[in-house]
Amino acid sequence: xxxxxxxxxxxxxxxxxxxxxxxxxxxxxxxxxxxxxxxxxxxxxxxxxxxxxxxxxxxxxxxxxxxxxxxxxxxxxxxxxxxxxxxxxxxxxxxxxxxxxxxxxxxxxxxxxxxxxxxxxxxxxxxxxxxxxxxxxxxxxxxxxxxxxxxxxxxxxxxxxxxxxxxxxxxxxxxxxxxxxxxxxxxxxxxxxxxxxxxxxxxxxxxxxxxxxxxxxxxxxxxxxxxxxxxxxxxxxxxxxxxxxxxxxxxxxxxxxxxxxxxxxxxxxxxxxxxxxxxxxxxxxxxxxxxxxxxxxxxxxxxxxxxxxxxxxxxxxxxxxxxxxxxxxxxxxxxxxxxxxxxxxxxxxxxxxxxxxxxxxxxxxxxxxxxxxxxxxxxxxxxxxxxxxxxxxxxxxxxxxxxxxxxxxxxxxxxxxxxxxxxxxxxxxxxxxxxxxxxxxxxxxxxxxxxxxxxxxxxxxxxxxxxxxxxxxxxxxxxxxxxxxxxxxxxxxxxxxxxxxxxxxxxxxxxxxxxxxxxxxxxxxxxxxxxxxxxxxxxxxxxxxxxxxxxxxxxxxxxxxxxxxxxxxxxxxxxxxxxxxxxxxxxxxxxxxxxxxxxxxxxxxxxxxxxxxxxxxxxxxxxxxxxxxxxxxxxxxxxxx
Ligand code: PRX
Numbered sequence: 001x002x003x004x005x006x007x008x009x010x011x012x013x014x015x016x017x018x019x020x021x022x023x024x025x026x027x028x029x030x031x032x033x034x035x036x037x038x039x040x041x042x043x044x045x046x047x048x049x050x051x052x053x054x055x056x057x058x059x060x061x062x063x064x065x066x067x068x069x070x071x072x073x074x075x076x077x078x079x080x081x082x083x084x085x086x087x088x089x090x091x092x093x094x095x096x097x098x099x100x101x102x103x104x105x106x107x108x109x110x111x112x113x114x115x116x117x118x119x120x121x122x123x124x125x126x127x128x129x130x131x132x133x134x135x136x137x138x139x140x141x142x143x144x145x146x147x148x149x150x151x152x153x154x155x156x157x158x159x160x161x162x163x164x165x166x167x168x169x170x171x172x173x174x175x176x177x178x179x180x181x182x183x184x185x186x187x188x189x190x191x192x193x194x195x196x197x198x199x200x201x202x203x204x205x206x207x208x209x210x211x212x213x214x215x216x217x218x219x220x221x222x223x224x225x226x227x228x229x230x231x232x233x234x235x236x237x238x239x240x241x242x243x244x245x246x247x248x249x250x251x252x253x254x255x256x257x258x259x260x261x262x263x264x265x266x267x268x269x270x271x272x273x274x275x276x277x278x279x280x281x282x283x284x285x286x287x288x289x290x291x292x293x294x295x296x297x298x299x300x301x302x303x304x305x306x307x308x309x310x311x312x313x314x315x316x317x318x319x320x321x322x323x324x325x326x327x328x329x330x331x332x333x334x335x336x337x338x339x340x341x342x343x344x345x346x347x348x349x350x351x352x353x354x355x356x357x358x359x360x361x362x363x364x365x366x367x368x369x370x371x372x373x374x375x376x377x378x379x380x381x382x383x384x385x386x387x388x389x390x391x392x393x394x395x396x397x398x399x400x401x402x403x404x405x406x407x408x409x410x411x412x413x414x415x416x417x418x419x420x421x422x423x424x425x426x427x428x429x430x431x432x433x434x435x436x437x438x439x440x441x442x443x444x445x446x447x448x449x450x451x452x453x454x455x456x457x458x459x460x461x462x463x464x465x466x467x468x469x470x471x472x473x474x475x476x477x478x479x480x481x482x483x484x485x486x487x488x489x490x491x492x493x494x495x496x497x498x499x500x501x502x503x504x505x506x507x508x509x510x511x512x513x514x515x516x517x518x519x520x521x522x523x524x525x526x527x528x529x530x531x532x533x534x535x536x537x538x539x540x541x542x543x544x545x546x547x548x549x550x551x552x553x554x555x556x557x558x559x560x561x562x563x564x565x566x567x568x569x570x571x572x573x574x575x576x577x578x579x580x581x582x583x584x585x586x587x588x589x590x591x592x593x594x595x596x597x598x599x600x601x602x603x604x605x606x607x608x609x610x611x612x613x614x615x616x617x618x619x620x621x622x623x624x625x626x627x628x629x630x631x632x633x634x635x636x637x638x639x640x641x
Pocket of ligand 1 (some may be wrong): 072088175237306307381382383384407408409410412413438468494495496508509510511517521522
């Protein structure tokens with residue numbers, strides 16, 4: 001029934017849209033597929049500034065692709081310098097608001113100066129395009145400044161989300177073999193200080209390769225500064241010039257690696273390069289968010305995830321947008337913080353996650369209803385499937401039945417949005433990400449790679465390379481090839497299940513691998529298991545995602561213990577904290593169940609499918625003939641009652 005409900009775009013929206021009407025979308029799409037070189041070549045030329053033109057639009061040697069081969073470009077230049085010669089020079093790039101209520105308003109000219117000055121600091125310290133930097137910061141303007149300063153000099157960066165623990169930070173520094181760490185004393189979250197420098201110090205004990213740590217002052221609390229290694233950002237900047245030309249870099253020069261969970265315990269560094277990534281981020285700002293020069297745009301994600309990279313930093317700045325940047329939590333000091341921000345800055349476009357929407361729904365309509373939300377004209381959703389009930393609430397209570405909702409499907413690996421409505425063209429169906437964007441050829445296939453019929457569930461693959469796709473896994477091209485390109489040879493395997501309905505709409509159904517999606521954050525079951533078995537009491541652990549009303553999925557861990565007498569209540573809490581220390585608080589299991597044994601196949605593999613069934617349906621119906629000891633399952637299921 002829900003699939004039958006279709007919301008066509010409002011004529012007023014269509015009249016002003018960047019892409020107006022389905023015919024315009026279809027023509028654009030058709031052209032991108034029939035003549036991709038021409039299509040992307042023209043866009044790259046028109047939408048980005050190049051130091052030197054490319055010789056080939058793309059070179060595809062599956063599974064490795066290069067875009068704009070031989071072209072010279074700089075992402076920082078495109079996000080800043082090129083706007084200075086236009087009316088955008090004194091346009092606000094960021095309205096920043098700290099959680100305690102402090103504010104900053106930064107124009108493109110000012111941001112350019114901040115980035116250039118900090119780039120000069122990095123240059124003076126001897127960092128070059130051969131270096132890699134880890135950035136571990138709160139949501140303050142200096143975070144995009146650090147990223148753009150690195151990009152200006154070709155220093156590849158890897159931002160580590162501030163919610164990650166010292167342990168998680170350490171493995172990322174080591175994997176990247178970074179010489180430079182940029183951090184802050186701390187940041188504010190729910191009125192408490194997140195002490196980032198302390199965590200960085202802890203991580204750095206095992207990172208002898210790090211030569212320098214630059215610390216930005218945010219909270220003003222006292223931190224340890226190691227002489228010879230640590231320096232204050234503001235001290236290094238004293239007397240430094242704000243003139244630092246952006247370096248012409250190869251279009252395929254690495255821009256950043258962002259670590260994300262795979263199906264093993266080891267996170268993978270997803271590598272993105274410069275030209276193609278920037279074009280993807282820029283075009284989707286215009287196509288999907290229908291960005292206009294006068295818009296105030298707010299992506300409420302954290303820059304530490306890919307959403308923040310593409311839709312707080314590179315996409316909006318390259319497109320010359322005015323953005324809101326907010327440091328803290330949506331419930332601080334009260335549950336109307338977001339709506340205060342929307343009305344204060346007259347936000348026109350709001351982009352957030354279904355988890356956030358569901359958390360807001362739970363607090364009641366009175367919070368948004370207290371504020372003037374009439375500036376909003378477009379809403380976006382990302383990170384997980386949006387359930388129709390949350391969609392309807394977002395549409396009615398926040399958008400006042402006036403704002404289209406763009407449900408955007410993409411991944412860390414894809415760099416930018418691949419499947420989403422064009423809001424002035426696509427009739428919406430709540431819960432569907434609708435149609436592919438130009439150049440994107442998705443298909444729903446069976447395990448042999450053959451397309452399945454309309455309405456049938458299958459694996460979502462992408463048949464052709466696109467400009468912003470990942471180039472490899474940092475330091476592990478073999479894993480890149482195996483994980484993404486060998487399941488369905490020649491196609492990019494997304495790891496998601498999907499269905500395409502008779503009207504051609506894509507419905508994304510969730511992961512098909514051992515990856516959970518908790519609050520829109522990707523987390524591998526193995527990662528949590530590896531953390532748990534490090535605890536001295538734990539013999540074995542099996543982790544599955546169980547449905548959760550707010551967070552989409554919640555982490556549920558089945559644990560067997562080593563010999564000894566353990567106080568289960570106490571131990572459950574201890575294990576939860578243990579996982580928080582190993583990975584980060586967001587990975588903390590919602591539930592720990594102690595079991596005598598775990599269900600395994602005869603070859604010793606834990607049957608997670610059964611555990612998933614136990615936590616989802618509270619019964620076991622699937623095929624259990626390969627089980628080593630069937631009684632284990634009946635016992636686990638019986639414990640439900
Ligand atoms: O399962 C899909 C889900 O999030 C996964 C990608 O996670 P990550 O790389 O952390 O990036 C999240 C932000 C882009 C996908 O494989 N996902 C993301 N967006 C949607 C979604 N599932 C359904 N609908 C979406 N709009």
